[in-house]
Each structure stands twice: as C-alpha cells, then as structure tokens.
Amino acid sequence: MRGSFKLGKIAGIEIGIHYTWIFAFILFAWLFAGNTLPTLFPNWSVYAYWGAGVIIALMIFVSVLIHEICHSLVATSRGLKVRSIVLFIFGGVSNIETEPKSAWEEFLMAGAGPASSFVIAGILALIAYILYLPGNVFVDFFINSSRVTPVIVVIFYIGSVNLALAIFNIIPGFPLDGGRVFRAIIWGITKNLTKATVIAGNVGRFFGWAMILYGISNLFGISIGGVQGNFLNGIWLIFIGWFLISAADSAIREQSLQQQLAGVRVKDVMDQSPECVVPGASVEYVVHNAFIQRGRKALPICNENGLLGIVTLADVKRVPQDRWSNTSVQEIMTAKPLETVDQEDDLNGALRTLAMKDLNQIPVMGEGKLVGLLSRSDVIRYLQTRQELGIKPGQSIRKTG
Numbered sequence: 001m002r003g004s005f006k007l008g009k010i011a012g013i014e015i016g017i018h019y020t021w022i023f024a025f026i027l028f029a030w031l032f033a034g035n036t037l038p039t040l041f042p043n044w045s046v047y048a049y050w051g052a053g054v055i056i057a058l059m060i061f062v063s064v065l066i067h068e069i070c071h072s073l074v075a076t077s078r079g080l081k082v083r084s085i086v087l088f089i090f091g092g093v094s095n096i097e098t099e100p101k102s103a104w105e106e107f108l109m110a111g112a113g114p115a116s117s118f119v120i121a122g123i124l125a126l127i128a129y130i131l132y133l134p135g136n137v138f139v140d141f142f143i144n145s146s147r148v149t150p151v152i153v154v155i156f157y158i159g160s161v162n163l164a165l166a167i168f169n170i171i172p173g174f175p176l177d178g179g180r181v182f183r184a185i186i187w188g189i190t191k192n193l194t195k196a197t198v199i200a201g202n203v204g205r206f207f208g209w210a211m212i213l214y215g216i217s218n219l220f221g222i223s224i225g226g227v228q229g230n231f232l233n234g235i236w237l238i239f240i241g242w243f244l245i246s247a248a249d250s251a252i253r254e255q256s257l258q259q260q261l262a263g264v265r266v267k268d269v270m271d272q273s274p275e276c277v278v279p280g281a282s283v284e285y286v287v288h289n290a291f292i293q294r295g296r297k298a299l300p301i302c303n304e305n306g307l308l309g310i311v312t313l314a315d316v317k318r319v320p321q322d323r324w325s326n327t328s329v330q331e332i333m334t335a336k337p338l339e340t341v342d343q344e345d346d347l348n349g350a351l352r353t354l355a356m357k358d359l360n361q362i363p364v365m366g367e368g369k370l371v372g373l374l375s376r377s378d379v380i381r382y383l384q385t386r387q388e389l390g391i392k393p394g395q396s397i398r399k400t401g
C-alpha cells in the first residue's frame with residue numbers, strides 16, 4: 001500500500017503501517033484519556049488517564065494485528081502466499097498473493113479473523129471479571145482497595161475492542177470477513193464465483209449506505225432506538241460506510257475484470273516489440289525517440305547478455321532537463337533484480353503482480369530471454385478492443401496459426 005512504512009516481520013509476513021493509522025492512534029488515545037475515562041472515573045490521576053488511554057490505543061493496534069495474522073496463518077497453512085499485512089485507519093488488510101481456490105478455503109480464511117477476536121474478547125472479559133471479584137489476592141496486593149482499578153478498566157476495554165472488531169467484521173457485506181464467509185457459502189452452493197461476488201458485494205453496498213444514513217442521523221443528534229446521536233460517531237460511521245461501499249465496488253469490478261481475462265495469457269496482450277536500448281544511450285535520446293515520438297512509457301535496457309533493466313517516465317522525471325544529454329539511461333534505470341513475468345503466465349496473475357508491486361509495466365520473459373513488455377495500458381486497450389468488437393467474456397480471441 002502506498003504511504004505505508006515497514007515495521008518488521010512476523011512468521012515471514014511483512015507488517016506495515018499506513019500513515020492514516022497514526023491519526024487513528026492519536027484519536028483513540030485522546031478520546032479515552034481526555035473524554036471517556038475522566039467522565040466514567042473522575043478520581044483517577046492525569047497519569048492514569050493518559051497511561052490507560054495510550055495502552056488502550058496501542059492494544060487496539062495489537063488486536064487488529066492478531067486478527068489479521070490469524071487470517072494470514074490460515075492462508076499460509078493452505079499453501080497461499082501472504083505478502084504483507086498493512087494496518088490503516090479502518091483496521092488491517094492482509095495482502096494475499098493468490099486467490100482462494102475453493103469456497104471452503106475462503107470460508108476458513110475469512111472466518112479465522114473474527115473467530116480469534118471473539119476468543120480474545122472472551123478471555124479478557126474473564127480476566128477482568130476475576131480481577132474484579134471481591135477478595136481477589138492480585139487486586140488487594142497490587143492495586144489497592146478500590147475495586148474498579150485502571151488495570152481492570154484497560155483489560156475490559158481491550159476485551160470490548162476485540163468484541164467490536166469481531167462484530168463489525170461479521171457484518172455479511174463483502175469485502176468484510178462476514179461478507180467473505182457469505183460469498184463463500186453462495187459460491188459453494190452456486191459454484192459461480194462471479195455471481196457470488198456480485199451478490200455479496202451488493203449486500204456490502206447496502207450495509208455501507210445503511211452506515212452512512214445512520215451516521216447522518218448521528219450528525220444531527222437524532223436518537224434511534226433510545227440511543228442519542230453523537231457528532232463524532234456520525235463522522236466515523238459515514239467514513240466507514242463510504243469505505244465499505246468503495247471496497248465493495250472495487251471488489252465487484254475486479255471480479256468482472258478477472259472473469260473477462262480468464263484464460264488470457266500474458267503473450268496474448270503484451271507489447272511484442274519493445275525495442276531494447278543500449279545502456280550507454282542518453283536520456284535525451286530515449287525521451288525523443290521512444291517516449292515522445294512513439295508514445296512509449298517504458299523501455300527495456302539490454303546488452304548482448306540480455307535484459308539489464310527498465311527505464312520509465314518516472315525515472316526520467318527525476319533527472320533535471322539540462323542533464324538529459326549527458327546522462328546515460330544506465331544511470332537512472334531500475335536495474336536487476338527486476339520483477340518479471342513469463343509469457344505463458346495467465347494475465348490475471350500478472351495483473352495481481354503489477355498491483356502488489358505497484359508497477360505500471362513489467363518485462364515479459366520467454367525461455368530466459370526478454371520477449372515483451374506488459375503494461376496496464378496494454379490490458380485496458382485489450383479490454384476496449386474486445387468490447388468494441390462485442391466479444392463476450394470467456395470467448396477467446398487468441399490468434400490461430
């Protein structure tokens with residue numbers, strides 16, 4: 001995900017934090033320390049409010065992380081490759097490189113997250129309750145007389161966060177976990193993944209809109225079912241609703257794209273004649289002869305031994321124009337080890353690689369040699385041509401002979 005930084009690795013999975021998560025962290029710590037805790041427990045010290053607030057905010061992060069790790073561990077145990085987990089303002093995303101192969105696999109993977117959150121919530125509720133019981137040695141010894149201590153409150157809230165995480169995620173709207181479970185069930189019954197995605201995605205849209213409407217009623221302080229509307233909750237609900245709708249939209253779009261590209265190989269779509277440029281060529285030469293005159297956006301750089309690297313518009317933009325004539329493309333190219341795909345790879349897999357690595361184009365190899373270049377615009381052009389010619393999804397337009 002763009003705008004995220006790496007935190008480290010857990011069980012071989014890269015953990016990243018998106019900058020929006022920082023806002024969520026500060027917001028939660030501030031809400032607890034400055035508002036919720038002082039209102040509920042007026043006689044704590046300022047240190048207790050902020051200590052508890054920061055710990056609760058951090059533990060929200062740990063809870064989301066554990067939830068995502070559980071999804072990922074089920075995925076890896078089923079042989080799927082998990083690339084990374086990124087935490088952002090609305091929770092976490094696991095970037096799984098391969099799609100689940102069966103309805104059952106998706107069911108297990110999606111169910112693992114909420115199940116783990118439920119279990120953690122239950123355990124923490126039990127611990128908070130045991131600590132709270134009269135005559136508890138731990139409370140009397142460490143925390144003194146008052147029964148509701150900051151420690152119990154923190155444990156209680158972390159438990160509540162896990163419960164909320166579980167409940168929010170089992171809403172049956174795709175792409176939430178509950179929606180994935182729901183999609184897996186329809187997929188299992190109908191054996192049609194596209195149909196299942198459209199149904200589950202539409203349910204996701206419905207919940208998104210419901211959240212937005214509920215959020216708007218909160219903004220105006222309207223009470224629903226005896227619960228008084230709250231401005232901040234309103235904003236939060238509207239944002240989550242909007243996020244849910246856009247995620248459902250893109251899931252449906254992606255599924256229909258995947259269906260249209262099913263069975264298409266990289267070599268059917270790629271640019272087969274990406275003329276190679278020698279490493280010593282100047283940036284100016286490439287800009288004028290390839291980028292401007294022929295409308296290319298990327299060029300492979302090769303010598304007699306084969307592919308050395310790739311130079312793109314983005315690489316050129318980093319060099320001041322007055323240095324174009326005396327800078328060689330070798331100095332600015334993205335060099336080996338390069339991401340590549342094979343010409344026999346299926347296009348859906350190659351597109352997933354482009355998206356995961358955040359690339360616009362990728363060199364295509366065949367028997368160890370460069371045979372083409374695949375870019376996102378090639379795929380768009382391919383889809384437009386198909387549509388213009390009225391070729392239906394699943395119908396092949398592969399060359400004969």
Ligand SMILES: [Zn+2]
Nearest residue numbers: 113114169177
């Ligand atoms: Zn989840």
